[in-house]
Amino acid sequence: MTQLDLPSAPLVTWPASYATDPGLCLEEIVRPYGSTATVSFIDADGSRDSVTYDVLARRIATAAARLRGAGVRVGDPVAMTLTNDLPAVVAALGVWAAGGTLVSLPPSPRRGRELHAERFGAVLAAMDCRFHLTAPDDPGPLTDRLRAVPIGGLQGEERVSDPEPDIPRTALVQFTSGSVGTPKGVAIRADTFAGHTKMISRCFDLDPVRDRVATWLPLYHDLGFVCFFGSALYSRTGQVHTDPRTFVLNPAHWLTMLAEEGATISGAPNFGFRLASRVPYPDKLDLSRMRCCLNAAERVLWSDVVDFHRVAGPLGFAWEAIMPAYGLAEGTVGVSCTPRGRGPVEGPGGHVSLGPALPGARYQLRGDETPATLLISGQWLLEGYWTAAGFEPRQEDPFDTNDAAFTHDGELYVIGRRTEVASISGHNVFAEDVEAGALRAGGPSLLGCAAFKHSATDGGERFALVLEISPRTAKSAPELARTVRAAVSDLLGTRVAPLLVVQQGVIPRTTSGKPRRPALREAVLSDGLPARRILAELS
Template structure:
């Protein structure tokens, strides 16, 4: 069934309790001095090795990092790029940037291949910022710009008895890049007081208690869901936290729930695909997930079938249905926009869409006549850094360009407006096509992406579809393609063409895992996908 966009005013029927009141005036200087807590911040390497420090120890290391960064020439207001990998030294260095008074510029890591393209995508923006320093755990990597110099993360580590820094954090504390799913990434600039107030709000909505809770995720910290939502909210609350290497989850999706049980986690989260993959794995007897109280499902469309399948597996292990919290956010809103309360569980709404909850405290939004979600409130960004320089945000509500509707006071986001096609008089979103294909593909289908294009001979809009499977199951590729096409036609009344089945990893994605649909379209239509990676094709 095609998506229907309903125009409704935001109802006050569902709200967060008054105790979650916002505090946008919190100073970030108060946050980056985590003295007085013996709670642990831990990181698990890909080999399972554990590196941990108490907040007290981390505070001394942050002071040392700030001292060494100032000795390296960092002055208040200077932008410093950091590739936030999931390890304690890199996080220490990043927090040291703030303690030294700098602006933290969070960079995604370069791909294994295509470093030149990575430098082109980010280098011009970094030059426009006059960013001259890059803290990295791979200092032999060529600098992203001629003006930048790499400083090893190891060079700022230590626990010297240095004076506690008196940070003069600039107005812009954080620059986090958009995913770039629709074009060149832009640097989203967030003020220090906005960032600090936002993470305080999230910690309250998670009801974080340093004596009771532990935040545990595998999410990459170079993405805002990992760094802002989980790491920083736990950091503000001085709550114990554990972060694993994202590759551990990719290689073994069962490692997520296994880690939650081992670490006695109460708070976690993942994009919807993480719930899907985790639901397909076997688990040992005796796994106890009953401590979980908050588990966000965010960063991509939430599918009801995946939520149900996940709980069918995790529920018998004690995982409460009420702990699953579908949510919506974006970098331009610091991170969090709306979220289901942690004591309710997911709700299936109109047309089978999953509610993303009421607005988080401090947020306001409505839906425009064109169906686009408009965001306002306390947590909006200041503007974008681009290759042409800094562009302040236009006054008034921010147009997210996400198609959405509001129902019973709760938010439903249904897709990117750039990825909608008019088919036989109704709108079909790329996410609709992907959801139908995923439901039909079953365990064999590891991922997919739909892209909009014009039919041959100047025909109307239609979708092409690329499906990812493991090379080990390539014999099933033709049937996977036929099943996906048949499911899309039955569900949405449109025939997708072409349909390609490719090896896992062939779909170009952003640093947050979203498909880069415009790039994929050009690759498919121009025959640029490597033939050895194409396992089947239906014209």
């Protein structure tokens, strides 16, 4: 069955029992003794590091004992950047086994490390965080007040008595994807994390005998760590993770890995589906085992989903395996998701349904306009935020997501951020609308884009647009700029200005790959982009 002959979808809800049934606590989750399923990590050079869950449990116990020996006590926050490799995972889970709170930091940028250290260091100081687990390529602890504990020194399989302190009430502090500018650490309770990963494992219907989870998503982001790694760990299902750079450098690697690993569960942001649809694959690639593949973390475009299936479908990738979803760190990770085994649904205005609320989650709309303000509530909400000013308990219930959305046939459709919407000729246009129009018009040479709202010289509002292409296609930049501007104008009735075509990598992005619009706005309007990387410009 393809997307062209699917019948209208009946109203579907996820079983509430997926959230309410008893399950493992976090202390049990991080002690997977006895399981022979494997956890594997594939480095950028193709080398593989694999262990069974039983061996992983022994390594976690060793790491916990060494952390306790280093001075970590129950309730201590311990910071680290959770990279896609086995030593980092052992260290992170060792923090929990030692009774600590895991503080998951985004990686330091190649440029501006001092500012990054200053901003995140202020939050860690407010938390009274004293420990920073460092990788071999780290220049040292993030700030002078932190004690560096090398991740390599936590590795081993010693026969140690497994420390069994209770994990503190706050188990995880994960920074929101927009935290690069103003860090906000989302505090997640231990029972919330455990219940959420149980719920996701039930929604995926994970079976250790049948299933294998495989992704390239970074583990320092909630989609990679909580949704995929966490649910597989909970259910003791085999899993494999690769370095995110492998996908960036070669988008064909994702589907190739799924076939080689016999994967049944995976996922990516929408841009992953788009890039994967633009590269060739061997005819004998077999993707018929895929059952569940989330499309989440940014707006899902129907054209990208269709293009992806046009390429992956002939290789056995079922349309029904694609599951558009919505979530955010403040909801632990998941809020809504397309029902398993149904496939994507195109709704009003060509928008893609993000499914009904997940078990234990609820959403509602505030306001009479359409789209309206999206609010969420339920079992999976954050405790509060850690900032440089200290801990800020969550005050709102329901929680305001700052997203604009509507519902149709009982399912959620998220349009964009309320801070990036402008009134154009009497109707609202979102930055995501501009980007969607640009991506449709730009063709395969357009690798990414970002729009932002600003004040025009006539006092009104308009959008600027930045397009990213490969330096190899630089000669096409002027024509691409004109084509995209005309297409967006015809589609939305607004003239984007300025419009820049730049080399890939110029647009500042969050840890999940979303455009950092405020930073881009400042750079473009203050002529802060590097001139040598601007390939074309329309004022």
